[in-house]
Ligand SMILES: C[S@@+](CC[C@H](N)C(=O)[O-])C[C@H]1O[C@@H](n2cnc3c(N)ncnc32)[C@H](O)[C@@H]1O
């Protein structure tokens with residue numbers, strides 16, 4: 345147990361760190377109320393226009409080596425969590441799930457036909473949701489077998505599944521773990537979210553802290569690589585109970601811990617319940633910007649003190665060799681990745697698209713023989729340059745030779761003034777091979793990376809940032 349004085353030191357250090365964050369806000373980097381938009385794709389997902397899937401894909405060619413990472417989305421959950429903005433159905437819904445899987449495989453088959461191949465050859469796979477494992481074991485087996493038929497595993501390095509703890513505990517959970525092992529799944533991301541029962545209740549999670557811990561041990565016993573996810577800045581959390589949660593997390597014998605800052609206002613298409621409930625919230629308000637930043641600083645110090653280091657952004661790992669290949673391939677290597685299922689997206693080397701988020705539209709398009717893509721965009725040359733900076737910078741670093749291979753340009757010739765300013769304020773550093781975030785830059789990674797977004801894709805209007813040297817609208821020309 346952390347002693348009182350250890351807790352006070354953590355809080356004191358976090359308060360000191362927050363002074364630097366406040367300074368960055370005054371210099372224009374962080375918007376007026378400290379809100380943020382996770383920088384996960386470029387251009388941001390909300391900005392993609394409607395498209396006709398046929399026309400949009402008509403100029404697409406598969407990569408020369410024929411490899412594509414795969415994402416499969418299963419939009420079913422036990423309940424809807426307070427914080428979650430993802431579309432999906434809750435409850436057992438066995439018939440709907442059967443129906444959905446039928447359409448999912450039809451969608452995959454349509455892609456195979458279009459690409460003129462019998463199987464897809466991925467480097468990595470992610471099954472996400474929703475909760476892909478929230479199916480009876482027999483159905484899960486049918487689902488994984490259906491995937492096996494359509495996938496050539498010869499080049500695959502990592503098979504990942506995102507799930508919630510409930511789905512792998514108890515006898516059915518054991519069956520599911522065995523099935524996942526039998527189908528070659530190696531790495532599980534478990535949405536623990538908190539290890540405080542009051543907070544889990546406020547989150548409307550279907551599990552308590554005991555079940556969450558049991559699921560972690562179960563996954564480890566089965567020999568999976570395990571990553572657990574937490575949210576900070578959530579109603580019900582305060583510095584004291586957050587330190588307790590981090591202490592419990594660090595005591596688990598595992599490798600990866602992932603921290604998400606609560607996003608209240610959705611940055612995708614669907615606003616989850618948190619915004620509505622927030623208005624009349626009685627059991628405790630949403631922690632403000634300062635409290636949220638203190639939670640982050642405290643967690644980082646605790647993780648650092650216990651041998652964890654940031655591998656991919658917001659993922660803290662004891663063994664840097666274990667990380668999500670799916671995330672690395674998409675954001676750092678920027679390889680082609682194809683997504684299947686409701687609201688799934690595909691991220692290709694020159695374009696990006698996203699499927700319908702409505703079940704009836706998703707089914708209807710497939711029935712009409714169309715791919716269920718509703719929005720898509722082929723990036724311009726300007727977008728390609730910014731995309732090749734924003735994503736790798738956010739997640740690891742911009743490797744200069746890789747950037748040149750992708751764009752034909754030398755990054756040392758681009759954004760000269762902006763890069764210099766970010767370096768002057770201790771947010772970026774570089775050597776011959778890499779341009780990367782400093783420790784301070786990594787703390788505010790979204791904000792630093794969004795400095796490279798074009799003005800039309802900045803997360804907030806100019807007037808919401810102070811008019812300082814770090815205002816993201818300054819010096820925003822590529823060839824400066
Ligand atoms: C799409 S969820 C799937 C996880 C899985 N269904 C579960 O509940 O455990 C992926 C992760 O995104 C994070 N997340 C979801 N909504 C969020 C929000 N509003 N703000 C921050 N993180 C969020 C959660 O940590 C969650 O585990």
Ligand code: SF4
Nearest residue numbers: 421424425428473474
């Ligand atoms: S966090 Fe996971 S379980 Fe909760 S609603 Fe979102 S996808 Fe479903």
